Amino acid sequence: MAFVIDTSAPSAETQKIAAEELRETPENVAAGLKELKDLLAADTSITxxxxDDFLMIFLRPTKFYAKSAYELMKRIADFKKKHYELFGELSPEMEKDVFMNTDVLNIFPxxxxxxxxxLMVKMGGNWKPSxxxxxxxxxxxxxxHLAAMLEPETQIRGAVVIMDYKDMGMKQVTAVSPGFAMKLMTFIQEAMPxxxxxIHMVNNPMxxxxxxxxxxxxxxxxLNKRIHFHGSKMDSLHGFIPPSHLPEDYGGQLPKINYGGKDWYPAVEGHLAHFERWRKCGKN
Structure with a gap:
């Protein structure tokens, strides 16, 4: 199965959503880009x-309010610096083995x-913390998330996450430390454009x-308003994502999941220049 990171311009339907939900009009885009460039030029603490295409990554989720986009960029730079040992020099090649051989994280085609x-995250029995x-x-x-931000369709329409905890045991529970939780929540809520x-929690045991x-x-x-708990009741999940768009694994009509990192890593590898560009961004 061939995965593709779609960097093409948003469809007409998506452009309409952008205008209605994100204030994305030619006038707001031009004004937002100019103001954001001026703010960044005046701040020597971040690079x-x-x-234009790169700045749109930050302007879209902040509805083209340049000051909000600028504040988001500062938070991202702070987060990256605070956890530099994890994210400062990160590239796909560094974690290729994990990419290729894990099914803990997966993307639906x-x-x-x-x-x-x-995005599917499986932190149940299949995850071996060791x-x-x-x-x-x-x-x-x-x-x-760096790969997803390349897609204008995703920048505008967004993403959903399915967290699958099937067969979770004490090994997995004890691996989820307060430090991990803090980094994850800070990233999601403060430093993710x-x-x-x-976020759908499924197969979550006691x-x-x-x-x-x-x-x-x-x-x-x-974020709390966007988190939904379903347990093993897939019909509850179907109230948000219909079976027509889910695999059999989640009571859907699409084929069972038989793909993983080995299938979508080549798509990520095809955009190494973007990861290098991101590596150079952050605190000076």
Whole structure:
């Protein structure tokens, strides 16, 4: 199965969504780009690529309010500096083995009924913390978000996440430390320039409550409203994503998942220049 990172211009339908939801009009785009470039030029503490296509990554999720985009870029730079050992010099080649041989993180080849990217994170029994650390999960997640931000369709329509905890045991529970939870929640809520529309928790056993006790205090109101718990009830998940856009694994009509990192790593590898461009961004 061939995965593709779609860098083409947004469709007419998506452009309409951008105008209605993100204030994306020619006038707002021009004004937003100019103001954001001026703000970045006046700030010698951070460095970012200032090409129009790159700045659109930050203007879209902040609805073309340049000051909000600038504040987002500063938070991203701060997060990257604080966790430089994880993200500062990160490239796909560094974690290629994990990319190629894990099914902890996966991307559906199809979008959902609203045109959103679907990311699946399996942190149940299939995840062996002794083989794949939480830091490695964070690195892969970080690189996947860098790849997703290349897609104008995803910049506008956003993404949803399915967190699958099937067969979660104490090995997985004890691996989810407060430090990991803090880094994950800070990244998602403060330093990720993507429109995260929904997070769906599925197959979560009673043991998951121990994990949620660690994470819940860190979840802000905006994100909390977008988190949905379904347990093993796939019909509950179908209330958000119809079966027509889900694989059999989740009660859907699409074929069972038989793809993984080995299939979508080549697509990521085809955009190494973007990862290098991102590596140069951040605090001076």
């Amino acid at each position: 970012y690529d200032t090409s 199809n979008r959902d009924h609203k045109g959103r990217r679907i 083989e794949i650390s939480t830091d490695q999960i964070l690195k892969i997640l970080y690189m996947l 993507l429109r995260l529309k929904e 043991l998951f409550n121990m994990v949620w006790k660690i994470i819940k205090p860190l979840v802000k109101e905006k």
